[in-house]
Amino acid sequence: LEMESELRRAIEQGQLRLHYQPIVSLETEQISEVEALVRWEHPTRGLIPPGKFIPIAEETGLIVPLGKWVLEEACRQGQEWREAHSENLSLLIGVNLSTRQFQQEGLIEEIKEILERSGLPPASLKLEITESLMSARPEDTIAKLEQLRAIGVHLAVDDFGTGYSSMSYLANFPVDTLKIDQSFVQRLGSNSESDAIVQAIMTLAKALNLRVTSEGIETDEQRALLRGMGCDRGQGYLFSRPLTSLALTELLTNQF
Ligand code: G
Ligand code: G
Ligand code: MN
Ligand code: NA
Numbered sequence: 001l002e003m004e005s006e007l008r009r010a011i012e013q014g015q016l017r018l019h020y021q022p023i024v025s026l027e028t029e030q031i032s033e034v035e036a037l038v039r040w041e042h043p044t045r046g047l048i049p050p051g052k053f054i055p056i057a058e059e060t061g062l063i064v065p066l067g068k069w070v071l072e073e074a075c076r077q078g079q080e081w082r083e084a085h086s087e088n089l090s091l092l093i094g095v096n097l098s099t100r101q102f103q104q105e106g107l108i109e110e111i112k113e114i115l116e117r118s119g120l121p122p123a124s125l126k127l128e129i130t131e132s133l134m135s136a137r138p139e140d141t142i143a144k145l146e147q148l149r150a151i152g153v154h155l156a157v158d159d160f161g162t163g164y165s166s167m168s169y170l171a172n173f174p175v176d177t178l179k180i181d182q183s184f185v186q187r188l189g190s191n192s193e194s195d196a197i198v199q200a201i202m203t204l205a206k207a208l209n210l211r212v213t214s215e216g217i218e219t220d221e222q223r224a225l226l227r228g229m230g231c232d233r234g235q236g237y238l239f240s241r242p243l244t245s246l247a248l249t250e251l252l253t254n255q256f
Helices: 002-012 054-060 063-084 099-103 107-118 132-136 137-149 184-185 191-208 220-228 245-255
Strands: 016-024 031-042 046-048 094-096 125-130 154-160 177-179 211-214
Touching: 002 031, 002 054, 016 063, 016 245, 031 063, 031 245, 054 063, 054 177, 063 094, 063 099, 063 107, 063 125, 063 245, 094 154, 099 107, 099 132, 107 137, 125 132, 137 154, 137 211, 177 184, 177 191, 184 191, 184 220, 191 211, 191 220
Parallel strands: 031 094, 094 125, 125 154, 154 177, 177 211
Antiparallel strands: 016 031, 031 046
C-alpha cells in the first residue's frame, strides 16, 4: 500500500525515467530500433528496475497513468531524435504495453493524441504486446490490433515462445514482428531443444511473413547461430545495455 502511494507520487512528480536499448542489424550492427524501458529514480532508494514496480502498477491500475507517461516521453524523445537528424532518421521506438493497458478503454484515442502532440510519425512507433494477450480473448485482441494497425503503428509480440499462443491464431494476428524470448537465446548451442524452438520460430515467421528480433544476445556464438538460422535483428548486452537518452543521443550522432 505504501509502495502504491509512493508510485502514484513518483508518476506525478516526474521520478520516472526511460532508458533505451538498441536493436541492431545482426549483419552490420547498425541500430534500427530502440526499446524504451522504464526506471524509477527514487529519491532515497536510487534507480529501481521495472520488475520491482510494474507488477504493482498492474495490480493497482497505476499502469494506466504510468503507461501514458511512458508513451508520451518515448514519442517526444523519438521525435527529438528525428529532428536532430533532419527527420532522415528511420529509427523505430519500441514501447511495452502491458495487458491491462492494452485492454483499457480509450487506448486507441490516447495513442492517436499522443502521436499527434509529439509529431512522431505513427510508423516510427512499435508497440510490444505480450503473447498472453493472444490466448486470452483472441477475437477482442485481433479487433484492437486491427485498430492500432489502422493508425499506422508497428506491432510486435514480446517474449515470444514463452506463452501458449495457438499457431493457427498467430496467422490472424496483425502483427509484424516476433521477439524471441531471451530464455531460448541464452540456451542456444548448449540445449538442443532451444535450438529446435528458435529454428521453428524462424520457420514460422518466414511462412507468416513476420520479422524476428532475438532478445538477450550476450555472446558472439549466440549471434552467429541466430544469423545462421536467418534472424536479422538482435538486442542484448553483446551490443549494448539499455542506455540513458543522453548516451543514446551520442551513439546516434556517431552512427548517422
Ligand atoms: O529492464 P528490465 O529487464 O528490468 O525490464 C523488466 C520488464 O519490465 C520487462 O519485461 C519489460 O518488458 C518491462 N517493462 C519495462 N519498461 C516497461 C514499460 O514502460 N511498460 C511496461 N508495461 N513494461 C515495461
Ligand atoms: O520483457 P522484455 O523483453 O520487455 O524485457 C527486456 C529486458 O531484458 C530488459 O529489462 C533488458 O534490461 C533485459 N535485457 C536486455 N538484453 C539483455 C541481455 O543480453 N541479457 C539479459 N540477461 N537481459 C537483457
Ligand atoms: Mn519488451
Ligand atoms: Na522479451
